[in-house]
Structure formats: structure tokens, C-alpha cells
Amino acid sequence: MESQNPSMTCAICLDHFKDPCTIPCGHNFCHSCIKSHWDSATNYYCPICKEEYHNKPALRRNVDLCELIEGPGSLGVSGVEGRAAGGEGSRDVELCHRHGKPLVLFCNQEKMSVCYECAVKQCDSHDKSMLEEERQNQERLIKETERRIHDLSENINQANVTLQQTCEWVSAKFQSLLKSLLEKKLEEQRDGTITEAQRRLSELEERAQKLKENKEQVSTLRELPDTELIKKSMLVTVPEYQDICTEVSPNLQERVSGVTDVLSRVSKLLHEDLERAVGTALGHDKQASPQDKRPVLAVVPSPAAPFAPGLREELDSQRCSLTFDPRTANSHLSLSHGNTRAEHLTSGPRAVPEDDVRFDHTWQVLCCQGFSQGVHYWELTVSKPWAFVGVTYESIPRKEKGKRCMVGMNDVSWSLQLDERQLSACHGGRQEPVSGPPPPHCRIGVHLDYDGGTLTFYGPDQSRLHAFHCTPFTHPLYPACWIGEGVSVSLCPPRT
Incomplete structure (x- = not known):
């Protein structure tokens, strides 16, 4: 590591001056460094020459030294910054570690900031630009990146909203479809079939009650004398009934065939037509950047x-x-x-x-x-x-x-x-x-x-x-x- 320029270095922090000031003996220090040194000491003396003072000296800003180290701002140099700062309200300045001069140019080949002497000696044939211009370019790039991040975030939020709306819409449509199928078709067929079956059941139960009564009547005849039995038996008639079908849904499949046809078309629509429609809408946009992809209507x-x-x-x-x-x-x-x-x-x-x-x-x-x-x-x-x-x-x-x-x-x-x-x-x-x-x-x-x-x-x-x-x-x-x-x-x- 190359040594720093001693004329630009504070003897207390061993770094480049920041707001340099001069004490009565003529030595220079960072304002904050000498102030902290005297605040923690029991007496006041120069850290370099050891000259003592009875009272705490007033700290005066070294104008010439400040003007030497103050200059145009710059981007940092990897490992070789040589940074100095002016007084309150001043900007950081980058100094060349080789020549101790302000970094005012940016070398595009070396991807680093250089001073005028570096530009002549080491980077003479390289493409260079003013450091301030390069800084502005970097700031524009940062702003553009931030804008693109914001746009992408907005698009993600919009996509989430659109997908949520689509999910709710699809759910509502299918709920409506199911309600229509169940209430208007299947339940209608079910109610009709069950009602018919219950009517048959009531008829069979009524028939069973009549047969039971007839059976009891016949049973009482068996206990009568022969003459009375013949007389009473003439009044007994055996009922004749037609057969009642006990099958509940012999034609149910035919009755709901219209519903199954609709479901078959819906299934085809979902598995083939919808996939093709959405795939076609998205296919042409596969190479687009994320922020350019907008939600599409299926x-x-x-x-x-x-x-x-x-x-x-x-x-x-x-x-x-x-x-x-x-x-x-x-x-x-x-x-x-x-x-x-x-x-x-x-x-x-x-x-x-x-x-x-x-x-x-x-x-x-x-x-x-x-x-x-x-x-x-x-x-x-x-x-x-x-x-x-x-x-x-x-x-x-x-x-x-x-x-x-x-x-x-x-x-x-x-x-x-x-x-x-x-x-x-x-x-x-x-x-x-x-x-x-x-x-x-x-x-x-x-x-x-x-x-x-x-x-x-x-x-x-x-x-x-x-x-x-x-x-x-x-x-x-x-x-x-x-x-x-x-x-x-x-x-x-x-x-x-």
C-alpha cells in the first residue's frame, strides 16, 4: 500500500484533513480531532511539538489548506481514494493516491476516476469523460432503475388485482352454473322422480291396508258354522290390482342427458378452447420484459x-x-x-x-x-x-x-x-x-x-x-x- 501524502494528513487520525484548522504553534489538525484531543486532556499542548498553552487556544480554519483540498466531487477509486473534506457545508473530494491531485476525469477502460496527471501518463489513449458527467450518468441510471422497479411493482400489484378479480368472476360463474344445473335441471328431475315414487308408495301402502282388512275378514269366516260360512263367504270379494312399478328412475338417464351434454361442452371448452385462447394471447409476448407484460383478458x-x-x-x-x-x-x-x-x-x-x-x-x-x-x-x-x-x-x-x-x-x-x-x-x-x-x-x-x-x-x-x-x-x-x-x-x- 502506498503511503499518504504527509502534508495532507492529520497527525491525530492519520487520515486526510477534514475541516483543517491551525493552532498557535503553526501545526494543522482536523477540527474535530484536535477538539476531541483537548476535551479529553488535563492540559492543552500540541500533539506534534508538545508546546503547552495555559488557556485553550481558539481554533482557526486554515483557509489555504481548505482551498487546496476542496475541489469537484467524484466517484470513489477502489483502494486509492485519498479523501479530504472542507468545512461545514462542503463536499467530499477524491484525491489521487499517486499524485495527490483532485480526481476530475473518469477512465471508461479502467472503470475508475483519475486526475489530470494520470490522464496524461497512464490513460492517454483511453476514452475518458468528465467525472461530474459520469456522476450524472450514474444518477440517471439509478433513477431509471428505481423507476423500472416502481413500474414493475405497480404491474405486479395490478396483475394481482386482475387475477383476484378473475378468480372471483370465474368462481361466481361456476357457482351460477352449478346452481342452474342443480336447481333448474337436476333438482327438477329429482323432484319429479321422487314425487312419482312417493305416489306409488302411498298407493301400495293403501293397497296393503285393504289386503290386511280382507285377510282379517277371511280369518273370522273360518270360525263360523258351515251354513253361516257359506252365507258370509258370498259377501267376501278378493280385490284385483294392477301391478305398480317399483323402479324409481328407469328413464332418469334420458331425462338428464341434456345436462350431461352441456357439461361435456363445458369440459371441452375448459380443456381445449380456453387453453388455446389464453395461450395464443400470451404466446406473442414471451420475449417482452416483465414490466411490459400486461394482464390480458381471457x-x-x-x-x-x-x-x-x-x-x-x-x-x-x-x-x-x-x-x-x-x-x-x-x-x-x-x-x-x-x-x-x-x-x-x-x-x-x-x-x-x-x-x-x-x-x-x-x-x-x-x-x-x-x-x-x-x-x-x-x-x-x-x-x-x-x-x-x-x-x-x-x-x-x-x-x-x-x-x-x-x-x-x-x-x-x-x-x-x-x-x-x-x-x-x-x-x-x-x-x-x-x-x-x-x-x-x-x-x-x-x-x-x-x-x-x-x-x-x-x-x-x-x-x-x-x-x-x-x-x-x-x-x-x-x-x-x-x-x-x-x-x-x-x-x-x-x-x-
Whole structure:
């Protein structure tokens, strides 16, 4: 280990001066060192020359020595710091252990702080930067790391909240499913079967009582004289009964076959479709950094189903009134009929004012009304099958080019695509074919159960075309339409 520069070293602590001061004999010490020395001594003397003083001398700051050791701050040098400090309010200074000069540069090759003399002699060809600049870079790196730690913590917390909400939603859905199956189906079948069995049991018990009475009557006849026996026996009749089935559930399997079919489809959905849907949503993001991975909504498609009795009355009671928002309409779309009809003009774009919420490159328009709770139903007609209809969060991209701005082609929207050949359910850029041809009149009903996390599309006869079952929605949803060239979409008014 190289020795320290003695002219810069306190004789008491044997370290570089910190707030150096001079006593009357001319020797210098750290202010705190000489003060502690005299506070613990019985008389006052210089630790170096031993000169004694009758009274405790006043300590005066050595200005020249302070100016020599004070300089720009620096990062530490491994094993060779040579640290000194100024008086109260001053900053620590790093001194070169070889030359006793302030460390003002940072050598990127050696990864250490150096003085000007080191820079000329040892690091002449190395890449160097000002020590203050390197310190600022390090501070920026620390701040950026702290920010990323904060973001990651926030994302972890959000993921926990989302997972908790998803678990609660899934649990509630399965509780509802079990309740529906048990109360409406299995219990109904059980009650019917048990009731029928109890009726048979009562009939058998009544028959047994009558047979017992008849037996007692016959027994009394045996004790009568022959003449009386013949007379009385003419009044005794043996009852004839039809057989009563004692099987309790001969047709139970047939009766609950509908329930087992539903359970089989649910099982397939959980083991195949749901795993594929979630896996596809996560697969593209495997290489992303943890803080960039956001929780995604699992989407469970639902097959088409025929018309359910009483559905029309139920949907009519949930109808709402909608209008298109002209601020969002792409310049190729023209609104009319009180903003309830949107048409894609074949003549080209219109002159429209710039707006932050307008779709600049996507033939799309949103409705003014948004939903953040409750159950809502609306219908719309499409002039010909070249459109996307659905719902979206307000955060849908609006200024980009390409499909990512289209409703259903991102993670914040859901839609039904109407095509001449095929219907498709769309979410997250994925398109799932829907069984059955497009509706002949292109009249589509949309049913939103916000709290239940369900979005259902209906045909003109209230047959269910498709349903999305999602984790709970987290932001207001706005009805949205992407409209192909030459196509018009009209919002149907509520029935009066």
C-alpha cells in the first residue's frame, strides 16, 4: 500500500484533513480531532511539538489548506481514494493516491476516476469523460432503475388485482352454473322422480291396508258354522290390482342427458378452447420484459344457439337509444338521420376538422354513449355484409394505419365481422369463425352485460350468433362500427 501524502494528513487520525484548522504553534489538525484531543486532556499542548498553552487556544480554519483540498466531487477509486473534506457545508473530494491531485476525469477502460496527471501518463489513449458527467450518468441510471422497479411493482400489484378479480368472476360463474344445473335441471328431475315414487308408495301402502282388512275378514269366516260360512263367504270379494312399478328412475338417464351434454361442452371448452385462447394471447409476448407484460383478458367464445322462448320480451325491456359521435367518424363516413345512420361514401373523403378522438385512417365511428355498468341491448342494420360491429374501450388506437385500430383487432375491443361468406368473432387481432351463414337482412342485435362480463350478438330472429365471456370489464365500453366502402349502418330506435 502506498503511503499518504504527509502534508495532507492529520497527525491525530492519520487520515486526510477534514475541516483543517491551525493552532498557535503553526501545526494543522482536523477540527474535530484536535477538539476531541483537548476535551479529553488535563492540559492543552500540541500533539506534534508538545508546546503547552495555559488557556485553550481558539481554533482557526486554515483557509489555504481548505482551498487546496476542496475541489469537484467524484466517484470513489477502489483502494486509492485519498479523501479530504472542507468545512461545514462542503463536499467530499477524491484525491489521487499517486499524485495527490483532485480526481476530475473518469477512465471508461479502467472503470475508475483519475486526475489530470494520470490522464496524461497512464490513460492517454483511453476514452475518458468528465467525472461530474459520469456522476450524472450514474444518477440517471439509478433513477431509471428505481423507476423500472416502481413500474414493475405497480404491474405486479395490478396483475394481482386482475387475477383476484378473475378468480372471483370465474368462481361466481361456476357457482351460477352449478346452481342452474342443480336447481333448474337436476333438482327438477329429482323432484319429479321422487314425487312419482312417493305416489306409488302411498298407493301400495293403501293397497296393503285393504289386503290386511280382507285377510282379517277371511280369518273370522273360518270360525263360523258351515251354513253361516257359506252365507258370509258370498259377501267376501278378493280385490284385483294392477301391478305398480317399483323402479324409481328407469328413464332418469334420458331425462338428464341434456345436462350431461352441456357439461361435456363445458369440459371441452375448459380443456381445449380456453387453453388455446389464453395461450395464443400470451404466446406473442414471451420475449417482452416483465414490466411490459400486461394482464390480458381471457376470451371464451360461445357457440351459436337457437331462439329462446321469451327472449324477445326480455331484450326489448333492456333496449337503449344510441347515436353516432361525429367527432370520431372517419372522413370517408357521412352521418345523417340525427347521427343514427353512417354511410361510407364512394366519392372519397370529406373535409373534416382535426380531432384527437377521430379515426384518421380507419373507416370507423363510435357512439356517443358509453356503458360502465348494467345490462344494455341495441340493434342495427347493415346494408350489406361488409362491416365489423361491436364495443371498445375509449383507449382504442385512432391515429395509426393498419388493422390495429379496427374494432376487434386489438386487446381493448370485441366485434362480430360480417362477411358475405362467413361470420367471425374478433378480439385481440384473432378471428374465430362463427357457425352458420350471415343473417339474410343483416339486422344484428348486441346485448352487453357489463357486470357479468358478457357480450352477445343476435340475428334478426333472436337466435344467438355468438357470445364473448370475458373477465370483468374494467373501463367504459362504447358501441363501435367499422364500415366498408359503399356500406351503410343504421342504429335502430327502441321499440315503442
